[in-house]
Amino acid sequence: MKRLVVMGIVLLTLSLLFVHPVQARSVNVNYHGAAEILKRGSGPIWLNFTLTNIFNRSMDVEISVPYSDSYSEKFVPSESFRMKPHDVENVSIIITPQKGVEREEIDLVVSFNIYEVDEVHPVETQEKHITILLINPAWFIQPIISALNLEDDWIWQFVITVLFWLSIGLLTVFVIAPIIRKITEKTKTQVDDIIWHVVRLPIIILLFLYGFVAAADLLPIGAKYLSLINKAYELTLISVITYLTYKIFHDLMIYEGKKLAEKTENELDDILVPVMEKIGDIIILIAGLLWFLSAMEIDITIFLAGLGGLGLIIGLASQDALSNFFAGMHILMDHPFSIGDYIKLEGINTVYRIEKVGVRSTQAYDVFNHELVIIPNKMLANDKIINMMKPDEMGKVKFTVGVSYGVDVDKVLSIVEDVVESHPEIVKRGDRRPAVRLANFGESSLEILVIAWIPNIMDQWRVAHELRIAMYNKFREEGIEIPFPQLDVHIKDMPQP
Numbered sequence: 001m002k003r004l005v006v007m008g009i010v011l012l013t014l015s016l017l018f019v020h021p022v023q024a025r026s027v028n029v030n031y032h033g034a035a036e037i038l039k040r041g042s043g044p045i046w047l048n049f050t051l052t053n054i055f056n057r058s059m060d061v062e063i064s065v066p067y068s069d070s071y072s073e074k075f076v077p078s079e080s081f082r083m084k085p086h087d088v089e090n091v092s093i094i095i096t097p098q099k100g101v102e103r104e105e106i107d108l109v110v111s112f113n114i115y116e117v118d119e120v121h122p123v124e125t126q127e128k129h130i131t132i133l134l135i136n137p138a139w140f141i142q143p144i145i146s147a148l149n150l151e152d153d154w155i156w157q158f159v160i161t162v163l164f165w166l167s168i169g170l171l172t173v174f175v176i177a178p179i180i181r182k183i184t185e186k187t188k189t190q191v192d193d194i195i196w197h198v199v200r201l202p203i204i205i206l207l208f209l210y211g212f213v214a215a216a217d218l219l220p221i222g223a224k225y226l227s228l229i230n231k232a233y234e235l236t237l238i239s240v241i242t243y244l245t246y247k248i249f250h251d252l253m254i255y256e257g258k259k260l261a262e263k264t265e266n267e268l269d270d271i272l273v274p275v276m277e278k279i280g281d282i283i284i285l286i287a288g289l290l291w292f293l294s295a296m297e298i299d300i301t302i303f304l305a306g307l308g309g310l311g312l313i314i315g316l317a318s319q320d321a322l323s324n325f326f327a328g329m330h331i332l333m334d335h336p337f338s339i340g341d342y343i344k345l346e347g348i349n350t351v352y353r354i355e356k357v358g359v360r361s362t363q364a365y366d367v368f369n370h371e372l373v374i375i376p377n378k379m380l381a382n383d384k385i386i387n388m389m390k391p392d393e394m395g396k397v398k399f400t401v402g403v404s405y406g407v408d409v410d411k412v413l414s415i416v417e418d419v420v421e422s423h424p425e426i427v428k429r430g431d432r433r434p435a436v437r438l439a440n441f442g443e444s445s446l447e448i449l450v451i452a453w454i455p456n457i458m459d460q461w462r463v464a465h466e467l468r469i470a471m472y473n474k475f476r477e478e479g480i481e482i483p484f485p486q487l488d489v490h491i492k493d494m495p496q497p
Contacts, residue, residue, distance in 0.1 A: 026059055027083065027114050028052040029126045036131045038226070040154060040218065045095040045132065047110070053083040060115040062122075065093065070104050070134065072096045082117070097134050103217060106132040133226070135217045137161060158218045165211025172204055191252065198247045202240045209233055234295050242288030249280050327381035328359050336380075337387050342367070342458060346384035367458075388457050394427070395457025397464045401471055402445030404481040409438060412448060412480060419470045420452050425463055427453040445483045 032048045039045055053059050062080040065073050074094040083089055093110065107129065114124040137145050137157050141164055150156045177200060184192040213233045217226060257273040290300050337343050341354050343364075352364035352373065362375045388395070403412050413436055420426055420434045428434065432453040439449035454463050475482055 026053070026055050026124050027061065027112070027126075028054060029112050029128065031110075031128050031130075033130070035129070036133070036224075038133045038135065039097060040135050042097050042099050042101075042136070045097075047093040047095065047108075047130065049091045049093075049110075049128075051083065051089045051091060051112070053085060053087045056085045058085060058117050059083050060117055060119075061089075062113045062115065063091065063093070064111045064113070065095075066109060068106065070098055070101050070106060071132075072098070095132065097136075101134050102136050102138055104134045106134065108132055135226070137218065138214055154218050154220055158215055161215040161218060162211070165208070165214065169204065169208050169211065172207060177204075191256070194252050194255070195248070198251055199244060202244055206237065206240055209236060231295075235292060238288065238292050238295055242284065242291070245288070246281070246284050249284060250277070254280075327377035328357065328362075330381050331357060331362070331377055336385050337389075341390075342388040344386040344388065345380075346386070351388070393456060394432070395454050395460040397426075397452045397454060397460050397467065398450065399464055399468070400439055400447045400449050401468070402442060402447050402482060403475070404445060404483045407446070407480055409446065411478070412446075413438070415474050415478060415480070416448055416450060416471060419467060419474055420450060423452075423463065423467060423470070425454050425459065427455065 028051070030050045030052075032050065037045060051061060060080070060082050063075060064079070072095075074096070076092040076094065081089065095108070108131070110128045110130065112126040112128075113122040114126070115122050136142065138161070141157075141161055144160055144164075145157055148156070150160075180196055184196050187193075210233070213229060216229050254273065254277045257276070293300050337354050339354055339356065343352050343354065344350075345352070350369065351367040352375075353367060354362065354364055355372070356363040358377075361377055362380055364373050364375055365371075366373050401416070416436045417434070420436065421428065426434055434450070434452040437449045437451075438446060440447040450467065452463075452467070454460060472482070
């Protein structure tokens with residue numbers, strides 16, 4: 001039992017050592033008023049407090065409020081005083097808004113610093129937070145209000161504000177808008193016409209909405225409802241700005257980009273403009289949504305983190321698509337071929353005609369097999385491409401023909417030259433004249449090499465066919481043998497049975 005008592009005393013002692021002592025309040029401060037104050041006009045605002053010294057000794061009190069250009073302050077009876085034991089003091093702070101303030105929300109922090117008598121550092125500081133919403137007619141309406149002596153008449157202030165903004169809206173619709181439209185119609189460029197067509201209606205809507213909000217501020221309703229009205233206007237403003245950004249991006253930037261792309265021969269801009277259009281749509285939509293959520297005081301940190309994680313997941317899941325995309329950009333910038341070019345790929349025995357270069361793949365027509373082939377851009381970027389249309393569209397016919405050993409070589413060369421020269425499509429000028437050469441001594445024949453140029457490379461197979469037929473017929477007429485491979489076997493000693 002004694003052990004339990006000792007352990008209890010030890011635990012109680014340790015708990016007292018680690019628990020911070022609670023500082024006793026020396027002066028109680030009570031605020032007599034609302035935490036949110038809506039003030040119209042430039043009249044003073046009285047903030048009333050009651051201070052009670054609960055100590056048995058005197059205490060010094062010092063009151064302070066933040067400095068601001070929007071208001072001036074006055075302390076009644078004073079901003080610093082001494083309180084006797086158990087003394088009660090009534091204090092007022094008079095906040096007077098400065099003239100010319102249209103609308104401002106003030107987060108007023110009233111600090112009460114409590115000191116021991118003749119001490120420098122306070123033993124206690126108490127703060128009271130008060131929100132003051134200052135509302136007055138717009139600066140350009142205030143002279144009318146002052147001239148008619150209507151500073152304290154909210155009904156007429158409201159009516160004058162509504163009539164003013166209604167007049168501005170009607171003036172914009174029936175006077176300013178037609179003048180601007182006529183000016184834009186006379187200019188040579190269509191940029192100003194597009195801009196005015198896009199912004200005309202949103203500007204008019206925002207003008208009327210702003211007039212409504214400015215007039216609603218003057219109504220005798222609470223700050224809570226005014227905050228809701230202004231929040232609705234802010235969200236509408238964000239939506240309209242997002243819509244304007246989207247329309248200007250589409251109707252102006254993308255429209256002009258497509259027009260410029262049509263004038264250029266490079267396919268890069270034809271591909272980039274649609275890509276930029278899709279990327280721009282996503283960026284504008286996400287930015288507008290995040291701005292809207294932030295205005296609704298929703299923490300968008302989790303959305304940004306989610307977008308980052310989503311981007312990482314999408315990036316990992318679409319590695320092939322991204323590699324094909326960047327390969328497509330590389331092809332368009334490097335420009336190894338154009339639409340309509342005939343190409344060959346290393347290790348593939350066929351000819352492709354390029355039909356379309358896309359972001360992810362390239363469409364090509366297989367000439368030999370009569371098939372439309374979709375080739376991933378990554379494959380084209382990493383493979384060896386033979387462009388048959390570069391440096392020009394001329395093609396080369398090149399093949400060998402064999403004749404028997406023992407024939408008159410000069411006669412054979414002359415026959416082959418005559419056949420090649422007589423073909424109407426063979427080029428016979430400059431350094432591209434046809435060439436006929438004895439290329440090799442083969443195992444069964446003498447190999448004659450034929451090299452000839454033709455205007456269109458896609459005719460090479462047909463021209464080579466026609467030349468071979470003509471040579472075959474000419475060799476038959478001249479009695480020149482075209483040998484076939486053969487093997488002679490000589491047996492020196494025949495085994496006896």
